Amino acid sequence: MNNYFSIEDIDSLPDWVSEAIEMKKTPMSNKTLGVDKTIGLLFFNPSLRTRLSTQKAALNLGMNVIVMNFTGEGWSLEYGDGTVMDQGSSEHVKEAAQVVSQYCDVLAIRAFAKLENREDDYSEKVLKSFIQYASIPVINMESATGHPLQALTDAITITEHKKIDKPKVVLSWAPHPKALPQAVANSFVEMMQRMDANFVITHPVGFELASQITKEVPIDYNQENALKDADFVYVKNWSAYEDYGKTLTDDPSWKISQEKMNLTNDAKFMHCLPVRRNVVVDDDVIDSENSIVIEQANNRTYAAQLVLKKILQNN
Amino acid sequence: MNNYFSIEDIDSLPDWVSEAIEMKKTPMSNKTLGVDKTIGLLFFNPSLRTRLSTQKAALNLGMNVIVMNFTGEGWSLEYGDGTVMDQGSSEHVKEAAQVVSQYCDVLAIRAFAKLENREDDYSEKVLKSFIQYASIPVINMESATGHPLQALTDAITITEHKKIDKPKVVLSWAPHPKALPQAVANSFVEMMQRMDANFVITHPVGFELASQITKEVPIDYNQENALKDADFVYVKNWSAYEDYGKTLTDDPSWKISQEKMNLTNDAKFMHCLPVRRNVVVDDDVIDSENSIVIEQANNRTYAAQLVLKKILQNN
Amino acid sequence: MNNYFSIEDIDSLPDWVSEAIEMKKTPMSNKTLGVDKTIGLLFFNPSLRTRLSTQKAALNLGMNVIVMNFTGEGWSLEYGDGTVMDQGSSEHVKEAAQVVSQYCDVLAIRAFAKLENREDDYSEKVLKSFIQYASIPVINMESATGHPLQALTDAITITEHKKIDKPKVVLSWAPHPKALPQAVANSFVEMMQRMDANFVITHPVGFELASQITKEVPIDYNQENALKDADFVYVKNWSAYEDYGKTLTDDPSWKISQEKMNLTNDAKFMHCLPVRRNVVVDDDVIDSENSIVIEQANNRTYAAQLVLKKILQNN
Known part of the structure; x- marks a missing residue:
């Protein structure tokens, strides 16, 4: 290499x-x-x-x-x-x-x-x-x-924590006050297509990532539906690709709460950090035992x- | 530890x-x-x-x-x-x-x-x-x-230079054009209470440090009186604790001059640095043989x- | 030393x-x-x-x-x-x-x-x-x-690349949108006086370097004339010494082009970097085989x- x-x-x-x-x-x-x-x-x-x-x-x-x-x-x-x-x-x-x-x-x-x-x-x-x-x-x-170092980190972290061979992994968009790049999301989407995972992306309409990256990955505009039975919930904000660099919305209903985590299969919570608490994710989720963000950073x-x-x- | x-x-x-x-x-x-x-x-x-x-x-x-x-x-x-x-x-x-x-x-x-x-x-x-x-x-x-690393440094420096077991140490406030923190003064005051020293603080009225730190340490509002027979003169500006963060005065009469040093027992001059020359202390004092500020920094x-x-x- | x-x-x-x-x-x-x-x-x-x-x-x-x-x-x-x-x-x-x-x-x-x-x-x-x-x-x-580390670098580089004992070295002023210091030019001029070189400086009138540095070095206000038969062309902008710090001109006709390099004896092109391409020197000169700026930086x-x-x- x-x-x-x-x-x-x-x-x-x-x-x-x-x-x-x-x-x-x-x-x-x-x-x-x-x-x-x-x-x-x-x-x-x-x-x-x-x-x-x-x-x-x-x-x-x-x-x-x-x-x-x-x-x-x-x-x-x-x-x-x-x-x-x-x-x-x-x-x-x-x-x-x-x-x-x-x-x-x-x-x-x-x-x-x-x-x-x-x-x-x-x-x-x-x-x-x-x-x-x-x-x-x-x-x-x-x-x-x-952000391929982050994506390799994520592959390591999911491998360490997965309980079944082909876990369900959900990448969820989250609200954020500033326009952020698509880099982390892009590399994670690419990585999940190489791993043995049941992978779904969920985000509001208009936040579609580049189609040359998402390819055949299913997109669900209904976050709660996407989260069902998830083994890993990877949360990240990004700005729009189509209406490039725009935030479009910071709809707080997309924030990850414990109520939403309850829809999952006792999923691990992941984020690349830095994360804005109580905007992207509630304190009780990131501070819960299911949060592996610190271990993820260690990797x-x-x-x-x-x-x-x-x-x-x-x- | x-x-x-x-x-x-x-x-x-x-x-x-x-x-x-x-x-x-x-x-x-x-x-x-x-x-x-x-x-x-x-x-x-x-x-x-x-x-x-x-x-x-x-x-x-x-x-x-x-x-x-x-x-x-x-x-x-x-x-x-x-x-x-x-x-x-x-x-x-x-x-x-x-x-x-x-x-x-x-x-x-x-x-x-x-x-x-x-x-x-x-x-x-x-x-x-x-x-x-x-x-x-x-x-x-x-x-x-x-600033406990500075205070430990000061304890080392005073120990190296003291000629008697229990030297007289004076902490004197000095004028300064900007509002400065109390950190160095606080830690030095705490340190002097742990060392075997005859310790006095001198400053203008209104510059009292936190009483939970100064405790029983004598305060003399008359700088010249405080300096008498001192073995070490430690000079430092700080802003007010009571009227918090205020400079109140930059009264130049509090500057350390050689005339004032002559009141002491051939005292060593100390300062944590950086120091504003001819505002906090006159050139001839900091450049004198009794100035140990460089050795202090070395420690x-x-x-x-x-x-x-x-x-x-x-x- | x-x-x-x-x-x-x-x-x-x-x-x-x-x-x-x-x-x-x-x-x-x-x-x-x-x-x-x-x-x-x-x-x-x-x-x-x-x-x-x-x-x-x-x-x-x-x-x-x-x-x-x-x-x-x-x-x-x-x-x-x-x-x-x-x-x-x-x-x-x-x-x-x-x-x-x-x-x-x-x-x-x-x-x-x-x-x-x-x-x-x-x-x-x-x-x-x-x-x-x-x-x-x-x-x-x-x-x-x-800039004596640069000048030592330049002496090393010229020694490595010279084909004759006493090469012709030309220091040419070049246009630049900002006022730059004389440091690199000064040290290079001093160095060339210590090396075995046939050394000429060329610049527009008004850009004379300090005479205590240039001493007896010939100055030619005609760049093309100066470049003739050169073995090394060292290019650098500097602001005026006499009308101190002024740019006076950014006359683009002083830019080094391949046409000008053709006047030389297949000269090596040198510059201390960073260099503004197509202002100081044309792309085809700095990208040519005769450009030794990367090797120079390595030294x-x-x-x-x-x-x-x-x-x-x-x-």
């Missing part, structure tokens, strides 16, 4: 999940693999879990870590081909990516959707430009349209560590 | 001070104690000495260090119980603290007083919330009302290293 | 360049030299190459690295002697430099020209104050008037590593 841009870079999902679960038992067992290797973490957006868990994963493998907040610490980047750079951007990604490749052995990049222009976001210009010009492996720490370390291990072994 | 929240977490002050002074002679003597352990430093406010000395202390013990400026790099946190999080805060401290606990072995946090609401500041909601929800030890790198490393060593040995 | 403030701190340039080129072949050959030593990187301005390459260099030598963005993470510094600090600055460089010296073994500092007052910038108050008050070696990571690591090695061996 060269890059970890999307979950398509996972060759065998069951093997990866098993290996990550094994690694979690003895996280220091490969602590010399990354010695004298440096990972550069480039952030164009805020980050808590990704920032810390990816550093922890790299440290567990003996790597050096260089963290850089591109916004503020570096130069604003240009992505266009042939641009006359007489405006705000000081450096072209062509130089930035090639140069950084010479100081690091692996790059990891976070660059959110701007939610202004769908074509622009879905072209993934930041991540794809770095991948194009970098001469070292690039890891996606959440790009405009995907971020092992997803990142597995990806790094694969890259180090391959390069 | 689990947490280092206040100087009450020091079980035996004389032992701690001796051990820190010993550690200063051979700072690398425990360089394997922290191997494969990670400290997370979370800053909600600026920091120079604390930022660098705590990192240095951790490195001296062989630890990995992850630094995060929460403001800007992460999500704004919510602390209230039951809040409907539809406003500015994106993440609840309940999740943040639990999650970070999974990526680190020790947390250290700086979160200054806001000086807007006394009850709010003195409830220590940031530090206490992290302590409540974290599953790993938490170190106070200056909270709303205390920040050994205070932090001792606290970390105690935590590592206990966990 | 104690400090690396300017290229005058290089005792024997040929030896340094040879040693850096050797080091590049086996960058990890001194990986224990810096064990238990800490470098503090203090940034008052943005940085990509310098930030990452200096960290990489330190890691290659086994050093610990502490990075601090002074603006934002620390306190605003005062530099004046005797200042009554009742305005914006919270800490005097006298304390900051002495204190930081106690937590680190080497300091590296970036502090750009403000371009408001020539005397102020050319006094180099930030770097010189740190050097004056620090008790550890200080490295210049680009100061108001010089930043070895210039920094050599300087650090010299300092560590000397202290």
